[in-house]
Amino acid sequence: MSNHLKDVILKIWRQNGPQDSGRFETYKVDEISDEASFLEMLDYLNEQLITDGKEAIVFDHDCREGICGTCSLMINGQAHGPERSTATCQLHMRKFSSGAEIVIEPWRAAAFPIIKDLMVDRSAFDRIIESGGFITSVTGGAPDANLIPIPKPVADSAMDSAACIGCGACVAACPNGAANLFTSAKIAHLNLLPQGQAERYKRAESMIEKMDEYFGSCTNHGECEAACPKEISIDVIALANADYRKAKLKNRKFISRI
């Protein structure tokens, strides 16, 4: 049965644009159903702000089913808030109580500049994928799908890594602002599969070096794994590091052969 939370205090980061210094502003939601999702609470607040003639708070969101990876809020210092393996859009107000004070910030990372309020620019992730996060296979030339048998445990393991939604919580949670979990999840997904072998070492090298252009370095804090809404294991980082190391040798060898 639904209950209502009363007097929820929200301290929300407002920033007019990338150049603005930004500040916290405090808002009060007098009453909200505990059935409401966290983002619906923000929708409700925005409706109030518009009624009062004020500008609505900008935040990124879309599917609200935890799969598109668009939503991105730091809630009380935790990426995606207090519920484990849950993206912000699937967090509900029943996790909070009346009178709660909730601090809401954007992802904070040098590689994710703030666009406005709670919205950040995550296009550095796209640049990493563009550098090698794919299997080259031109449309039309593919062999029959069952010609390449893939052992079930391999397919399952690749799927575990491929479940990444690209939200950026791993970067936001990392004290170094590193993107190793995101990058390695894609390397692991493709490098585990037989179809991915041809470009395996080139992929590891290009993606990791592209990542290093934007993001900080991994020092094995493990915060990324704890924040990941899809529970991607940091084991993928070990796998990617191993392939990167091998790539540095193998790729040199190939060059010397040419």
Add this chain to the structure above:
Amino acid sequence: MSTQLNSKIPAGPLGDKWSSYKEDVKLVNPNNKRKFKVIVVGTGLAGASAAATLAELGYQVDAFTFHDSPRRAHSIAAQGGINAAKNYQGDGDSVHRLFHDTIKGGDFRSREANVHRLAEVSVNIIDQMVAQGVPFAREYGGLLDNRSFGGAQVSRTFYARGQTGQQLLLGAYQQLARQIGLGGVRLFNRTELVDVVTVEGRAAGIVVRDLITGEVTSHAAHAVVMATGGYGNAFFLSTNAMSCNVTAAWRAHRKGAYFANPCYTQIHPTCIPQSDEFQSKLTLMSESLRNDGRVWVPKSPDESRRVADIPEEDRDYYLERLYPSFGNLAPRDISSRAAKRLVDKGQGVGPLKNGVYLDFADAIARLGIDVVKERYGNLFDMYERIAGENPYDIPMRIYPASHYTMGGLWVDYELMTSIPGLYAAGEANFSDHGANRLGASALMQGLSDGYFVLPYTIGNYLAPMLNKAIPSVDHPEFKAAELAARERFAGYLNIGGTRSPDWFHREVGKIIWDYCGMERTEQGLEKALSELPALYDEFKKDLRVTGSGESLNQTLEKAGRVDDFFQLGMLMCRDALERQESCGGHFRTEYQTEEGEALRDDDKFCHVAAWEWSGDPMTAKRNIEELEFENVHLATRSYK
């Protein structure tokens, strides 16, 4: 008199049409392809696969998405799977069977030739996606696994856990990303289409708004592809993502592209019901739950006991009662309407009395909790996260919701709209699903259009344009469209009324849902057609958009989208009113069999209604394309 539309279906036997089309199609020399620019709007399955493939062929491609990244498109949320006539299970599947199931599933309101082509290329899609590294489910021997889905008697659905849409989209996105990295595709993210530009009757390009700066700019091209999704959010509450909208398709419609069968919308029976008036969207629960769950409501509208205390004799297992042979697995449209009738009678359950129970108590008693957990554990967890109730103890509450639209921009066999040079792909077009789409067919159609159809058909249009100049962005038509777009957005900001765009969206959605949702009547549709223009007038006078047009403003973006939903809503109701029959997702109460099934009128309505813009949706002109069935027999759709 209405215009007869030319669907350009190739001559010859059904099974040879696509191959003979490909043999005769005009080609562009590889070295000449780089002289052509193609714009692709939208980066979901259809858009990403089209943009990547066209760039691989050598065309210059500009891809546009209003998302921050192409990977966010709503294709990502599809759960169940993708159909393909591979017959890997050796259970008698074939291209013909997939074709026939799709035609029948669509209640005989789609084109034979298009659907057959879809079934033919379905097998190539699976090959292509496996080559891209999509981790489809596998058997222990390493070969691909399949599951079965509604409307089919074979197992032809390929899947990647409950995230098939995500994995397919990431596959297409990665292929697109490779082309972006290579320079074959220029990506414009956080950029929304605000108009389509035609010069001398041909598509010349688009006008877009940069969502971060508010800047309005023009882009010229030899051809434009609209892969911009469906319009299910016209209902406000739907399973669509928040930003799904009809604007791109609608702006094309206003520039001359016919809009086909807007009343064909699909309602999914198993979604989590609305929990409060602030709810922003609905979440779909996989239909597979109905295999083991029993659907019921209390017999009395005044029932106040706890669920467990309601004895069997006071429960109405209405699907089992009304449809004894199909029971809880009755087809989507029938189950949805039955739930609506009982909720309307006051027998609904839950705090807002707006749902029906889907009860697993018997399944748990019969199979044991471990088996139920193994089959449905992830869905039960998702339900608990959203509804806050444990479905192992308390029955789930479900209610139907809008989740797919079969209608869309009218296209011919080449996927070209009624504007030469303007194409529509994926959910944005109307072409393959008739009046009802089968499960696991949306992903198939998006990828079919983008990977295997458009790359051939676009060349046929471009080839004769070689070395001919196209209008530049300085052409007066571009300038006029830019000005109109700037004025439109400035206009929303200047109204200075009292109601937000969301408020209007909720209200317009309610009218469309009440009168043009699961059940439609002549009286209701006429009521909607009097209420919608009145509310639209209020929208134009009383809208309030705060903030400015010069920086990112989500309230302003929403205002433009709601404006277009108003106009589309009127056309949906007019289409539903004019189609005096029931078929698939379009159910007119006046036209039903004694068993409550949809009653088609093949003499009068075996056609596509393609609406032509006239300046006002209330006076749009209804053109028809007759549907000819040479290979299947028009029968009453029955799954009994």
